[in-house]
Amino acid sequence: xxxxxxxxxxxxxxxxxxxxxxxxxxxxxxxxxxxxxxxxxxxxxxxxxxxxxxxxxxxxxxxxxxxxxxxxxxxxxxxxxxxxxxxxxxxxxxxxxxxxxxxxxxxxxxxxxxxxxxxxxxxxxxxxxxxxxxxxxxxxxxxxxxxxxxxxxxxxxxxxxxxxxxxxxxxxxxxxxxxxxxxxxxxxxxxxxxxxxxxxxx
Numbered sequence: 163x164x165x166x167x168x169x170x171x172x173x174x175x176x177x178x179x180x181x182x183x184x185x186x187x188x189x190x191x192x193x194x195x196x197x198x199x200x201x202x203x204x205x206x207x208x209x210x211x212x213x214x215x216x217x218x219x220x221x222x223x224x225x226x227x228x229x230x231x232x233x234x235x236x237x238x239x240x241x242x243x244x245x246x247x248x249x250x251x252x253x254x255x256x257x258x259x260x261x262x263x264x265x266x267x268x269x270x271x272x273x274x275x276x277x278x279x280x281x282x283x284x285x286x287x288x289x290x291x292x293x294x295x296x297x298x299x300x301x302x303x304x305x306x307x308x309x310x311x312x313x314x315x316x317x318x319x320x321x322x323x324x325x326x327x328x329x330x331x332x333x334x335x336x337x338x339x340x341x342x343x344x345x346x347x348x349x350x351x352x353x354x355x356x357x358x359x360x361x362x363x364x
Contacts, residue, residue, distance in 0.1 A: 179234055181350065186228030186244035187304070187343035193221025193251055194311075195336035201315065202329025211262060217255025222248050239293055250283055277319030284312040299360020300342040307335040 193216040200210045216222075226248025232240035257279070260266045268275045291305040314328030345357035 179231065181346060182228040182231035182235070182244070183240055184343040184346040184350075186225045186232075186240070186248075187339045187346070189220045189222075189225040189228070190244075190247055190251075191336040191339035191343060193217055194332050194339065198311075198329045198332030198336060200329070201318075201325040201332060203326055204329070211258070214255045214259055217251040217258070222252035222255060224248070225251065239290075239297060243290055246283075246286060254279070273319045273321055277316050280312055280316045280319060284309070284316055287312055298342075300338070300345060300358075302360070304335065304338045304342055307331060307338050311335050 193213060196216055197210070197213045199205050200207060200213070225244050229241050229243070229245030229248055232244055257266070257276075261268075287305065287309050291302075291309050294302040294305040311328055311331040311334075314323070314331055315325065317323050318325040318328050341357070342359060345359050348356045349359075
């Protein structure tokens with residue numbers, strides 16, 4: 163009887179846990195937007211360090227914590243996505259910070275170093291993009307545009323093309339993530355669908 167009460171209490175606690183996805187999506191959107199503005203050359207490259215704080219705390223820590231909360235909700239997709247991209251942003255911010263401090267210097271290999279880093283996450287994003295077809299149209303759109311962003315940025319880092327196309331696609335990705343975050347929040351507080359997220363969510 164005591165064990166049954168404990169299980170019931172745990173189930174109730176999970177059910178009462180707020181949806182962490184809007185936080186994770188917003189952190190991802192804001193950080194992606196700011197960096198993509200630099201990549202698209204809409205703001206000077208000298209402004210790039212402004213993304214460091216976001217990379218460590220909003221796109222990084224906040225998104226990572228959202229992923230941890232998704233584990234509590236038994237959402238393997240959300241947990242894997244948010245935790246990974248939270249760690250992605252913190253890792254990227256750290257590399258950028260160490261470069262600014264002169265601790266590391268890739269020299270002529272900088273493009274290959276960052277390109278390989280992004281290529282690894284492109285591979286990760288590819289199977290997450292496939293899995294996103296089992297979520298919602300809005301989430302799938304985020305991962306589709308992110309896949310294109312990664313591919314374009316990898317090509318840019320390896321010197322095949324300019325970073326501008328990848329930056330523009332990154333901005334599009336950020337707005338897709340913002341929309342999905344807004345939909346989750348507004349629909350939740352309204353107790354009805356105000357912003358649709360797509361028909362094939364299970």
